[in-house]
Amino acid sequence: MPADQRLLLVHAHPDDECIGNAATMAKYVAAGRDVTLVTCTAGEMGEILVPELEHLAADKEDRLGEHRRGEIANALAVLAPGEGQSIDHRWLGGFQRFRDSGMKWHDDGYAIPADDIHDNAFWAADLTVAADYLVEIIREVRPQVLATYDPFGGYGHPDHIQAHRVAMYAAQLAAVPSYRRDLGAPWEIAKIYWNAMSESRMRAGLRALRDAGDTTSFEGMDPDGPLPPFVTADENLSAAVDAQEYVELKLDALRAYPTQVTTDGPFFALSNNVGSTAWGIEFYRIVKGERGELGEDGLETDLFAGV
Template sequence: MLVHAHPDDESTGTGATMARYANDGATVSLVTCTSGELGEVVADDLAHLRGNPDALGEYRRGEIAEALRELGDIRHHWLGGPGRFRDSGMAGEDSNDSAECFAKADRDDVTRAMVEILRAERPHVVITYDETGGYGHPDHIAANRAVMQALEPAADSAYLPELGEPWDVPKVYWTTLPRSFLKDVEAAGVEGFEPFTVPDEDITAVLDGRDHHGRKLAALRTYRSQVNLDDGDFFAKMVLDPRFAVEHYLLVRGERGPGSGPYNWENDLFAGLD
């Protein structure tokens, strides 16, 4: 089960992982916390969505449905239901303080909604962002908090038994980037990534999803409001490189399974589970 903040985050950060496990026949579920109502609209023919958060949120809900069809058989949940928690905007924007935004949502309400999904899906592996949200986005940070604060209540039979039978998640991973990634981005003249990377030797799992790179790209191309892979900018070049389908994880809950290579990286997130 993967937990992401906005539509397109799942494809950008974990699309190859989702495609791999769906292809392998594993049950793959996704929780999306907001509809991304405050995202930038990059396609000029969708200009009517600019400045119209409700319309953009509805449009992005359609985009994610298409994207998940590209990735495989994915069970999808909106945290609390579609539109329940709203986009907080980028860090530092006035929208961060909106009473309706996900970053300011009542933590008990968020925990209840997440526990209900955890007990229904009963995942053996959960993936979300690290405590910085990957790059400091308030909604990504809130998604991390939503997962981490729901784990113990989900396993506690005394916590809201009407939400289902308790479930103790065996393994939790945070998405991450290896420090070696900096060589490529700095060579491209892009700076500021270092605080969001970890030393290669600290990474737990590396999933080589290059066989599923095409599916990851197909999913991203459905997000016409957010992504243009044909404009030649740094993001487009990075995404089109097959190495973009190699995805990295840090284990923060559970026992590490057997790995390989100089850093003993797992190549399967279910490694070590019975």
């Protein structure tokens, strides 16, 4: 039987889960809660930061997806290090059922779909077909809480946007008793959240970087100027999961993605200058459900509050 409290996360590519939710996942696994992660693609179109692995790129051997399959397994093992601990990981529809769609940058600094995409690209997937795979998982796992991207996918990546659409649609379909009885008994998710990043925390972090003389991390971002769309105004935040004691696990999990994340990159620079609060407190916006007990800052401290 599943644990009494069960969290489901839906992400587009390997490593996305660590950037936004790794500390939350580590904290909840350590507390004995069930954590299930669904990854929608294998990240085949990702940029490769390790020169000796460039032959895996999509325009060469096209084997990056298989490599990132190993990276995510290593990362999730880092986040569940205790005896008997594990994170239940699923590929939407099975491994490489959907392919990373790739992206390009808009002149205004956000991601948009690439000019050409693979026939099996996730961005081009039929929404109902993709959602049905998730409906089956929802009805099996029976999570009380779902966390995924906002409608813009944080920064516009087409796969993030599609993951948001699939997650939100599947959550609705899974609760309908007469819908696809073959996919399991109906289950309604009590609380749904979108991942978020606190504007005040981001500005404070940028200010610390600039004061330390770092002008390259998060290049172009001014602590007192406009911020990218993945940053959320504090007034729109609903929950803050304080998992600072697990921030080193989060950073170690990010290190498990050498093809995608560099140890001298902005994530580690921010952590070095701001400390564990940089990545050890993860923020969320509530979409469905009633907020539970609030902390001193007016935010929930537990995504399961009130469940």
